[in-house]
Amino acid sequence: MDTLITIDNLHKSFYDGDSELKVLKGVNLDIYTSEILSIMGASGVGKSTLLHILGTLDRPTSGSILYEDEDITTFSERQLASFRNNAIGFVFQFHQLLPEFTALENVAMGRLIKISKRNKSRDTDLNNNSTYQDAQRLLEDVGLAERLDHYPSQLSGGERQRVAIARALINQPKVVLADEPTGNIDDKTSQAVLNVLQKINERLQQTFIIVTHDSRLAERADRTVELVDGKIAD
Amino acid sequence: MFCLLQYDNLDYMKFDWFVASRYLLSRRKQSFISIISIISIIGVSLGVATVILVIAVLDGVEHGLRDRFLANEAHIVLRDFGSAYFSDYDRKIEEIKKVNGVVAASPVVYSQSAIFRQDNNNIDAVILVKGIDPELEENVTGFSQFVKGSTGFKDTRIIEEASFINDVKITGGIVLGSRLAFRIGVNEGDVLRLVVRMVEDALNPDSLYPIIKHFVVIGLYESELTVYDNQIAFIHIETAQEIYEKPGQANVILVRLEDAERAPEIAQKMTEPPAFDKIQMPMTTTWLETHAPLFAALELEKIATVIIEALIILVAAFNIASTLIMTVMEKTRDIGTLRTLGSSRGNIMRIFMIQGSVIGMLGTFIGTALGLGLCWLLSTNIVRPTPWLALGLVVFLILIQIVIAIRHLLPYAKIRGIGFTILWVIAIAFGLYCLVEPISLQELGLSQIYQMNQLPIRVNWFFVGFINVLSFVICWLATIYPAWQAANLNPIEALQYE
Numbered sequence: 001m002d003t004l005i006t007i008d009n010l011h012k013s014f015y016d017g018d019s020e021l022k023v024l025k026g027v028n029l030d031i032y033t034s035e036i037l038s039i040m041g042a043s044g045v046g047k048s049t050l051l052h053i054l055g056t057l058d059r060p061t062s063g064s065i066l067y068e069d070e071d072i073t074t075f076s077e078r079q080l081a082s083f084r085n086n087a088i089g090f091v092f093q094f095h096q097l098l099p100e101f102t103a104l105e106n107v108a109m110g111r112l113i114k115i116s117k118r119n120k121s122r123d124t125d126l127n128n129n130s131t132y133q134d135a136q137r138l139l140e141d142v143g144l145a146e147r148l149d150h151y152p153s154q155l156s157g158g159e160r161q162r163v164a165i166a167r168a169l170i171n172q173p174k175v176v177l178a179d180e181p182t183g184n185i186d187d188k189t190s191q192a193v194l195n196v197l198q199k200i201n202e203r204l205q206q207t208f209i210i211v212t213h214d215s216r217l218a219e220r221a222d223r224t225v226e227l228v229d230g231k232i233a234d
Numbered sequence: 235m236f237c238l239l240q241y242d243n244l245d246y247m248k249f250d251w252f253v254a255s256r257y258l259l260s261r262r263k264q265s266f267i268s269i270i271s272i273i274s275i276i277g278v279s280l281g282v283a284t285v286i287l288v289i290a291v292l293d294g295v296e297h298g299l300r301d302r303f304l305a306n307e308a309h310i311v312l313r314d315f316g317s318a319y320f321s322d323y324d325r326k327i328e329e330i331k332k333v334n335g336v337v338a339a340s341p342v343v344y345s346q347s348a349i350f351r352q353d354n355n356n357i358d359a360v361i362l363v364k365g366i367d368p369e370l371e372e373n374v375t376g377f378s379q380f381v382k383g384s385t386g387f388k389d390t391r392i393i394e395e396a397s398f399i400n401d402v403k404i405t406g407g408i409v410l411g412s413r414l415a416f417r418i419g420v421n422e423g424d425v426l427r428l429v430v431r432m433v434e435d436a437l438n439p440d441s442l443y444p445i446i447k448h449f450v451v452i453g454l455y456e457s458e459l460t461v462y463d464n465q466i467a468f469i470h471i472e473t474a475q476e477i478y479e480k481p482g483q484a485n486v487i488l489v490r491l492e493d494a495e496r497a498p499e500i501a502q503k504m505t506e507p508p509a510f511d512k513i514q515m516p517m518t519t520t521w522l523e524t525h526a527p528l529f530a531a532l533e534l535e536k537i538a539t540v541i542i543e544a545l546i547i548l549v550a551a552f553n554i555a556s557t558l559i560m561t562v563m564e565k566t567r568d569i570g571t572l573r574t575l576g577s578s579r580g581n582i583m584r585i586f587m588i589q590g591s592v593i594g595m596l597g598t599f600i601g602t603a604l605g606l607g608l609c610w611l612l613s614t615n616i617v618r619p620t621p622w623l624a625l626g627l628v629v630f631l632i633l634i635q636i637v638i639a640i641r642h643l644l645p646y647a648k649i650r651g652i653g654f655t656i657l658w659v660i661a662i663a664f665g666l667y668c669l670v671e672p673i674s675l676q677e678l679g680l681s682q683i684y685q686m687n688q689l690p691i692r693v694n695w696f697f698v699g700f701i702n703v704l705s706f707v708i709c710w711l712a713t714i715y716p717a718w719q720a721a722n723l724n725p726i727e728a729l730q731y732e
Contacts, residue, residue: 057574057725078578085576096571096729100256110575116249117578167575 005031010063025230034205038218041227047211089168093180095160097152104148107135138166158189254588277550278597285543286605294690308488312515319483338373341484343474348429358418365474374490383453387470396450406473407452413463551712558716570728579721586717594709611670613691624665
């Protein structure tokens with residue numbers, strides 16, 4: 001299997017005045033193309049911090065992350081925004097859909113941002129029509145063909161999470177980062193959400209990195225690693 | 235907003251506009267435009283509308299006064315030292331007319347007299363008597379257009395008739411300021427006595443006795459300038475020379491120019507060689523000098539008003555800033571989400587700057603329309619329909635909206651919102667049309683103070699443009715801090731914001 005991401009000796013500390021809180025203490029991990037990797041661990045152990053750094057929302061104190069042989073910890077603010085837009089999809093515990101926009105618009109959002117960046121460099125092979133067609137297809141994939149024009153407030157918890165998954169996939173990222181994707185919904189619904197996730201992984205061959213403390217979710221992953229005391233347990 | 239325009243491809247703005255317009259329009263899906271945006275827009279509108287209106291009134295007063303001064307007065311008044319009399323005024327006038335920019339000039343005998351009615355032995359008023367040559371004066375001040383009645387000062391038929399009726403010797407005709415005539419209670423055809431000078435009593439060397447001349451009122455002078463209408467009277471220059479014993483002399487020359495604004499420059503020229511050598515009139519007063527304190531006061535008033543009004547717009551801009559800060563707080567999680575989706579800080583900044591700028595622009599536009607509309611209503615004399623019609627329309631609209639709200643009619647919220655917005659705009663505009671009329675200063679008893687009968691309105695288009703730009707720039711500046719704050723939110727903290 002090809003290695004997509006290599007995490008090398010990653011440290012992260014938070015500072016509160018003079019006191020230093022070490023959260024990640026030298027994480028080493030290889031993540032392979034198109035696998036479903038679950039990262040488990042007790043709460044407060046730094047799972048979310050690791051995910052935020054992988055998603056470039058936060059920077060590590062030291063260490064490197066090679067994404068297709070490029071060290072993303074050295075990217076500028078502008079490069080990071082573009083990297084998040086193109087290479088990464090996020091799914092959160094709380095769906096984080098934008099309440100003023102319909103399901104279709106929420107899914108299309110990432111592509112609209114991409115178009116706005118592309119237009120600056122006069123590349124016009126992307127356009128709004130194909131964006132909404134792609135968004136519609138993704139919503140059909142997650143079983144929400146009937147819900148395109150509904151606002152988040154008109155959807156159930158499981159439906160919102162499925163919209164969030166569709167949204168994460170709009171720019172065909174190589175990696176989808178999910179932070180407790182089933183943490184906020186009931187068992188039956190989370191099984192349905194996980195089915196969708198697995199189906200998409202099989203079809204689109206995206207890499208899924210799922211942070212969870214739900215062992216049933218971990219069972220469905222290709223590989224599970226555990227974060228203990230700021231390091232990956234052997 | 236402006237920072238966007240540097241990109242030549244405007245498609246680039248699509249995403250920012252898409253999000254900004256959604257935040258602006260549908261805070262809640264059922265409302266056409268969010269109430270907080272409306273309040274901000276109204277704030278800016280009222281500021282801009284009052285600025286335009288107040289400046290139009292101040293400008294109206296200034297120009298109303300200027301126009302009246304210029305119509306009634308000479309642009310330059312020439313005198314000798316101590317207002318001494320001179321006899322060669324015909325020659326002087328010929329020389330003055332040779333000066334570049336001069337249109338006409340006329341000689342005047344200025345004097346003061348006490349007057350009293352025929353049936354009264356007490357003095358009614360002390361007035362300014364202006365002895366004029368009616369034909370020459372006409373070219374300088376347009377004298378006759380303000381006279382109601384006759385300007386035939388030496389019309390023998392009128393004089394003989396008045397002499398006969400009143401059984402006195404009438405010296406000539408007199409045109410009296412209209413307010414003066416009203417105040418002392420005389421009218422056209424009445425006889426007025428003027429004390430023209432005092433002579434020593436030969437029998438009683440310690441006392442003086444007055445020389446009194448009788449004049450018949452042939453017309454009333456109504457310039458709408460209280461200073462004149464209250465204290466001036468016109469007689470023929472030859473009559474004046476005769477009664478004041480200055481045969482063939484005058485003490486003032488009045489000059490009209492092609493361009494009144496050039497008065498100071500031309501007056502200067504007349505007092506310098508070579509023109510002065512021939513004219514020999516060392517004392518010049520321009521109309522601007524005569525009224526300098528008034529114009530200075532008006533100018534100061536305008537500056538003070540602009541400052542106060544700019545502060546009003548500033549307050550409205552603070553309103554926009556607080557609206558945006560509230561929106562940013564409310565949208566904190568959304569901002570975090572947008573950042574994870576790959577929006578740059580620039581995107582986030584622009585979303586909120588667009589939102590604030592659109593509020594500023596709409597407010598400025600509506601305020602300008604409202605201000606200009608009020609200016610038009612305040613300066614248009616047509617009979618208005620009864621305000622009850624407008625009230626009826628408003629009540630009708632309220633009833634319809636109540637019925638719709640209760641019965642859940644019309645499901646198309648957006649169309650209904652736009653429709654009712656249009657209807658409300660029409661109702662308010664119609665209400666203003668019914669209610670706002672030109673303000674009569676006469677009815678308010680202010681016409682004496684302001685020297686005019688109706689509140690004057692003059693729209694200064696340059697200033698309207700200026701205030702539009704100013705308002706927009708202030709509103710735009712107000713968006714910077716909240717937008718910057720939004721752009722610099724930490725995405726992780728934003729996502730976890732409750």
